Amino acid sequence: MTFDVVIVGAGIVGAACADEFAQAGLRVAVIEAGQIGGGATAAGMGHITVMDDSEAQFALTNLSQQLWRALADELPPDTEYIECGTMWVAADDEEMDEVRRKQAFYQQRGLPAEVLDAKALAEAEPNLRAGLAGGLRVPQDGVTYPPCGARFFIERAQSRGAEVFLGKPVVELTGKGARLNDGTFIAAGLTVNATGSWAPELTPGVNVQKRKGHLVITDRYPNFVRHQLIELGYLKSAHSISTDSVAFNAQPRKTGQILIGSSRQYSSNPVATAPGSVPTDKQSSNPVATALGSVPTDKQIDQPILTRMIDRAIEYMPRLAKLSVLRTWTGFRAATPDKLPLIGKSAIENLYLATGHEGLGITTSLGTAKLLADQVLKRTPKIPIEPYLPLRSMQEDGHA
Amino acid sequence: MPETVSLQINDQTVTVPTGSMVSTAVAAAGEQTFRRSVTGEARAPLCGMGICFECRVTINGQAHSRSCQIPASDGQHVVTDCGLRIADCGLDAAEVPKFQILNPKSQILIIGAGPAGIAAAIRAAESGKQVCVIDDNPVPASPGGQIWRADQAQPSSPEAREWFARLRQVNVQFIHGARIFAQPETGCLLAETVDGSCELRFEKLILATGARERFVPFPGWTLPGVTGAGGLQALAKSGWPVAGKRIVVAGSGPLLMAVAAYLKKRGAEVLLIAEQAGWNRLLRFGVALLGQPSKIAQAIGLKKQLAGVPYLPGCWPIAAKGDGKLEAVTMRRGDKTWEVECDYLACGFYLVPNTELAGLLGCEVSGGAVTVNDFQQTSLSNVFCAGEATGIGGLELSLVEGQIAGLAAAGREDEAQGLFAERAKQLRFAEALNQTFALREELKTLPTAETLICRCEDVSFERLQRQTSWREAKLQTRCGMGPCQGRICGAATDFLFGWGMESIRPPVFPARLENLTR
Numbered sequence: 037m038t039f040d041v042v043i044v045g046a047g048i049v050g051a052a053c054a055d056e057f058a059q060a061g062l063r064v065a066v067i068e069a070g071q072i073g074g075g076a077t078a079a080g081m082g083h084i085t086v087m088d089d090s091e092a093q094f095a096l097t098n099l100s101q102q103l104w105r106a107l108a109d110e111l112p113p114d115t116e117y118i119e120c121g122t123m124w125v126a127a128d129d130e131e132m133d134e135v136r137r138k139q140a141f142y143q144q145r146g147l148p149a150e151v152l153d154a155k156a157l158a159e160a161e162p163n164l165r166a167g168l169a170g171g172l173r174v175p176q177d178g179v180t181y182p183p184c185g186a187r188f189f190i191e192r193a194q195s196r197g198a199e200v201f202l203g204k205p206v207v208e209l210t211g212k213g214a215r216l217n218d219g220t221f222i223a224a225g226l227t228v229n230a231t232g233s234w235a236p237e238l239t240p241g242v243n244v245q246k247r248k249g250h251l252v253i254t255d256r257y258p259n260f261v262r263h264q265l266i267e268l269g270y271l272k273s274a275h276s277i278s279t280d281s282v283a284f285n286a287q288p289r290k291t292g293q294i295l296i297g298s299s300r301q302y303s304s305n306p307v308a309t310a311p312g313s314v315p316t317d318k319q320s321s322n323p324v325a326t327a328l329g330s331v332p333t334d335k336q337i338d339q340p341i342l343t344r345m346i347d348r349a350i351e352y353m354p355r356l357a358k359l360s361v362l363r364t365w366t367g368f369r370a371a372t373p374d375k376l377p378l379i380g381k382s383a384i385e386n387l388y389l390a391t392g393h394e395g396l397g398i399t400t401s402l403g404t405a406k407l408l409a410d411q412v413l414k415r416t417p418k419i420p421i422e423p424y425l426p427l428r429s430m431q432e433d434g435h436a
Numbered sequence: 437m438p439e440t441v442s443l444q445i446n447d448q449t450v451t452v453p454t455g456s457m458v459s460t461a462v463a464a465a466g467e468q469t470f471r472r473s474v475t476g477e478a479r480a481p482l483c484g485m486g487i488c489f490e491c492r493v494t495i496n497g498q499a500h501s502r503s504c505q506i507p508a509s510d511g512q513h514v515v516t517d518c519g520l521r522i523a524d525c526g527l528d529a530a531e532v533p534k535f536q537i538l539n540p541k542s543q544i545l546i547i548g549a550g551p552a553g554i555a556a557a558i559r560a561a562e563s564g565k566q567v568c569v570i571d572d573n574p575v576p577a578s579p580g581g582q583i584w585r586a587d588q589a590q591p592s593s594p595e596a597r598e599w600f601a602r603l604r605q606v607n608v609q610f611i612h613g614a615r616i617f618a619q620p621e622t623g624c625l626l627a628e629t630v631d632g633s634c635e636l637r638f639e640k641l642i643l644a645t646g647a648r649e650r651f652v653p654f655p656g657w658t659l660p661g662v663t664g665a666g667g668l669q670a671l672a673k674s675g676w677p678v679a680g681k682r683i684v685v686a687g688s689g690p691l692l693m694a695v696a697a698y699l700k701k702r703g704a705e706v707l708l709i710a711e712q713a714g715w716n717r718l719l720r721f722g723v724a725l726l727g728q729p730s731k732i733a734q735a736i737g738l739k740k741q742l743a744g745v746p747y748l749p750g751c752w753p754i755a756a757k758g759d760g761k762l763e764a765v766t767m768r769r770g771d772k773t774w775e776v777e778c779d780y781l782a783c784g785f786y787l788v789p790n791t792e793l794a795g796l797l798g799c800e801v802s803g804g805a806v807t808v809n810d811f812q813q814t815s816l817s818n819v820f821c822a823g824e825a826t827g828i829g830g831l832e833l834s835l836v837e838g839q840i841a842g843l844a845a846a847g848r849e850d851e852a853q854g855l856f857a858e859r860a861k862q863l864r865f866a867e868a869l870n871q872t873f874a875l876r877e878e879l880k881t882l883p884t885a886e887t888l889i890c891r892c893e894d895v896s897f898e899r900l901q902r903q904t905s906w907r908e909a910k911l912q913t914r915c916g917m918g919p920c921q922g923r924i925c926g927a928a929t930d931f932l933f934g935w936g937m938e939s940i941r942p943p944v945f946p947a948r949l950e951n952l953t954r
Binding site: 071072073074078114183184187252254255256257291296337339342343346347349350356357358359360361362363364365 | 474498499500620621904905907908911912913917918919921941942943946947948949950952953954
């Protein structure tokens with residue numbers, strides 16, 4: 037079997053890349069150890085949010101948000117895409133200053149954003165606690181249900197000739213192809229490692245770390261939360277890349293359910309597996325790997341951080357306290373030192389990376405696919421690609 | 437205490453006997469639709485024991501309240517068929533004490549007050565241990581589980597009379613109306629009550645979590661009026677009006693006859709009992725019963741009570757019909773199909789062990805049942821399990837397993853050993869039981885493409901046919917992702933597709949957000 041491109045990983049990033057390459061007429065194979073969208077794609081919140089921690093982060097998230105909006109009419113209902121907007125919530129005057137700075141930043145770059153005073157915020161989100169200072173509404177942001185989004189991209193790629201291998205762990209990945217655990221070698225002109233936080237296990241040296249997160253989902257309470265709500269205290273707490281933190285983040289799902297986050301932890305990296313071995317901690321369809329009693333402890337709920345996260349949410353939205361919770365779970369973001377993803381050539385010839393998306397993988401999956409295909413097909417990208425090139429990160433790492 | 441309570445159901449005031457559940461009051465008000473499903477179907481109670489979440493209504497502003505588990509009280513305001521108005525109902529509730537430790541002195545904590553739990557409690561307490569029993573039944577001081585529900589005052593069998601009498605002789609703490617949802621640390625469990633929460637401590641734990649009914653989906657099974665067999669019995673025991681109603685009892689297992697007899701006693705017109713197992717299997721089972729005179733007596737007793745009610749082996753429902761509620765059932769037996777007009781179809785296809793809590797604690801679960809050794813000890817040395825959760829085996833097996841667990845947990849292994857022979861005998865009976873009432877393959881063909889399998893998320897059979905595993909079904913269709921957490925559809929998809937369940941995480945039962953913050 038020979039393909040133009042072999043993509044390892046059918047999370048939303050790998051799926052979007054497969055769709056993009058297939059659309060460009062390349063012969064594509066996607067190989068996935070578990071099922072479509074079963075890793076961080078299943079565990080994450082599914083927000084489509086423009087961010088401004090850096091110019092490069094803005095450029096990629098803004099491009100991606102536009103791509104999602106352009107795709108909205110084609111998305112099947114089960115992807116549950118809604119353009120609910122983001123509401124950045126300011127608790128005090130200092131955070132209101134940040135609201136105004138952020139609005140200016142977005143507006144200068146053509147992204148609509150509206151400042152709300154305390155009264156307007158209370159009207160827009162009546163279940164927030166009284167006494168907040170105001171907020172910034174970014175109306176074009178949205179949310180989606182990512183596992184079905186990943187499936188949609190995979191199915192679209194398949195309709196354009198892509199082949200998909202599910203439940204097939206890759207044990208060796210080079211620029212020439214991928215070897216499966218049954219010994220099969222799938223050859224390709226180039227390969228893409230899109231395995232999220234598991235990328236270093238296939239491509240040693242890739243500088244991404246697992247950053248654990250907790251989430252909670254409630255039963256259906258339609259209209260209780262109207263926008264994706266993010267506290268601006270988030271900027272203070274989530275900036276750190278080395279300490280555990282929580283922030284108030286609540287999201288309305290199309291179902292009426294409320295998704296409540298967020299937490300970030302570095303302290304729970306799983307035991308490293310031997311080079312070339314099959315990842316054992318990845319969520320997979322393998323019943324042995326997920327059978328009771330063999331769940332790795334690092335996927336467990338950490339009660340102290342869950343408590344902090346929920347307390348923070350109830351502090352901002354007291355009436356959440358009485359809502360019925362259906363599930364809690366954890367997942368692993370693929371975090372890079374400079375908080376930008378790795379998109380492009382690795383140190384290995386013809387092996388490309390599409391990973392390191394931290395908490396923005398759903399948003400930036402579409403922009404990632406475009407930028408990766410632009411590099412491979414020598415197309416002119418819409419935004420500068422240099423900030424995301426993987427080798428920038430590896431060089432920095434060499435100095436660290 | 438006054439004999440009745442008055443509450444408001446939507447716009448009308450209803451008076452029901454004290455001790456009735458809210459579900460009874462809703463039925464008494466003549467409301468057919470308790471809730472709207474996510475695709476807009478009318479729904480009403482199915483399981484009668486608080487796990488299916490079909491009985492949800494809004495009570496005093498609290499949306500998603502399970503009406504079959506909340507006692508009716510004066511002045512309650514109940515809104516049914518809430519649909520998308522949920523968020524407007526208001527959610528401001530009074531502050532309640534959180535995580536009080538209710539059993540600070542307990543050495544042995546027993547989960548479940550059915551026969552296995554009662555037997556375990558008695559033997560452990562007789563051995564001088566401090567024992568606490570917790571049960572989710574909301575009715576105060578009413579141990580008995582599903583089988584002896586509301587039986588304490590007037591026991592329905594000599595066994596019940598004997599065990600309740602023995603229970604009165606020992607000092608056991610009972611906590612009712614509390615459902616465990618998490619284990620924040622070893623030796624500690626958290627439970628939620630109607631309006632609060634509590635913490636429970638233990639040195640040794642005995643799980644006697646029982647079983648639930650297995651439901652096999654067929655067209656129309658989501659209509660109000662289609663209930664579990666044990667489900668309708670449980671509802672009737674908390675006052676649900678069945679007198680004068682025309683009822684078809686169907687499914688599989690000895691429970692069907694007991695349910696039919698109970699409903700008849702309560703004035704219902706039981707039209708027929710349809711048992712999916714065929715005559716040949718039932719006859720073989722009859723031979724196995726010969727070694728158990730008490731069970732024959734029980735069967736003969738039931739047969740007498742059911743004089744005039746047809747009992748049809750090899751017969752099952754293939755469709756339920758009605759406009760917003762059940763009006764008729766189509767039955768099949770051999771090549772023959774016919775329609776029966778009725779008000780209720782009480783339908784349960786045998787039982788499934790409740791293993792979720794054991795799974796949460798980390799006990800080994802295999803083949804759908806909790807794994808135990810000779811002393812009823814699970815893979816965790818301080819956790820024991822007895823009764824249906826270790827595999828379906830009936831009342832007598834539950835009683836003997838409960839006793840062994842109680843004795844072993846109290847450190848009296850020698851005495852426990854004396855019961856091994858009796859248990860071995862009951863296990864042989866259990867095997868015969870499970871073989872007799874194993875579900876026939878034809879039942880897998882009952883769902884049509886549109887038949888909903890997951891009732892919480894309204895996922896159709898057709899959508900599930902495209903999935904390859906339980907996890908994929910969850911991710912791509914939301915099957916099992918609603919409030920019942922797969923307790924209803926999980927057993928159905930296990931039967932239909934052979935999908936095993938996966939890991940269990942807290943909360944093992946839906947809980948209020950504030951209670952996850954200990």
